[in-house]
Amino acid sequence: MSDALFPRPRAVVAPGAVHVPGWLSPERQRELVAACREWARGPVPIRHTVLPGGGVMSVQTVCIGWHWQPYRYTRTADDVNGRPVAPFPDWLAALGRAAVADAYGDPAAGGRYSPDTALINFYDGDARMGMHQDKDERSGAPVVSLSIGDSCLFRFGNTEDRGRPYTDVELASGDLFVFGGASRFAFHGVPKVLPGTGDPTTTGLAGGRLNLTLRETGLKEGRVSNADRRAADR
Template identity: 65%
Template sequence: MDALFTLPPDTPGPREIAPGAVHVPGWLTREQQRWITDRFRDWTRGPVPLRAARLPSGHHMSVRTVCLGWHWQPYRYSRAATDVNGNRVLDFPDWLVALGRQAVAEAYADPLAGAAYTPDAALVNYYDDAATMGMHQDKDEKSPEPVVSLSIGDSCRFRFGNTGTRTKPYDDVELASGDLFVFGGPSRFAYHGVTKVFPGTAPHGCGLHHGRINITMRVTGLS
């Protein structure tokens, strides 16, 4: 498992989008992407299926999600998927903890920050060609630890904003298959969203022919 997640020597360097928000293009190799895509298929066959969360307005999100460690629904976490079938979600896997630590260490060039990072929940989102994600804050967690985001499949336009408003200023970042994005510190509660998926951009060999998988790891701070 350790060998699977050894970074390739030609990995592009981190690019700071805002204080505490770092984009690392091409962080995962194609082999790693294929392996994670296979795990995603396993997760969707688990005790809680892939589902579109229902918002308080009554509308369903266009993104479909399967959760690990803790089940998320707007706007709370629980161990059991009470809004789906009542089953307990899959445990957060040890290999994903290790990957999250490696991601934080690489993005921040800080091995100590990586070693201290212990995510216990992941929202694994699937975007089809028409799916988007409105500007929002990840603030249902009780911990200010960073969010780690991994992308596999089609590229998307990721909009990363500020902590005060859903509107400008913001930066539009293209996230491609294999990219890493980490946001913490001053940017931990920045508004962000996905305004567009670019169909047909998934690279050959990533394990996904169409659509986009996005894994966001969090530290909930819950016991």
């Protein structure tokens, strides 16, 4: 049964955390898939991120605007090939502002939103994302999450730890999820992808799940994170 016949309702999952099903049109999904394919080719190619303890993330990631590696942002991908990342385009920032405005029903909130980086994660059928907080930014602005392709089980938790209480939400292709305010630093993760639930004819994505998360780093040119400073002092 299609969402057109039985539309999924918009839901406030927690204060400041809003799920808007079907927010991306099929045309916009195809445009984003095409853009992500270009970014995945470089200048910094998509890769499995290596964690400080030696573990390797099961998702593949490419960044634009700023490069994220655990647990800092830089302009160059020093853990991949040392090259500057692709710039963050104005059209994607405009999409992020529209997302915040629509999720919160507040055009002013959208107008204040100035994302300058995106982490683009690709999940195959076996990929997972453990419960974590997005806290390497210097800004408390909302995170905008866009889903394309296969559906997933998205677990949205509390701000204290990785355990309960949490809410499980199914994110499908075209869905928007925004979390800010009291929920900005909530733990969240993806315990399961649902292979075969996407529609390649709609998205242009043959399989797997593509997730774009737009963020404000709060960083300026020539500035580095506290983690960068600590690393430089070693």
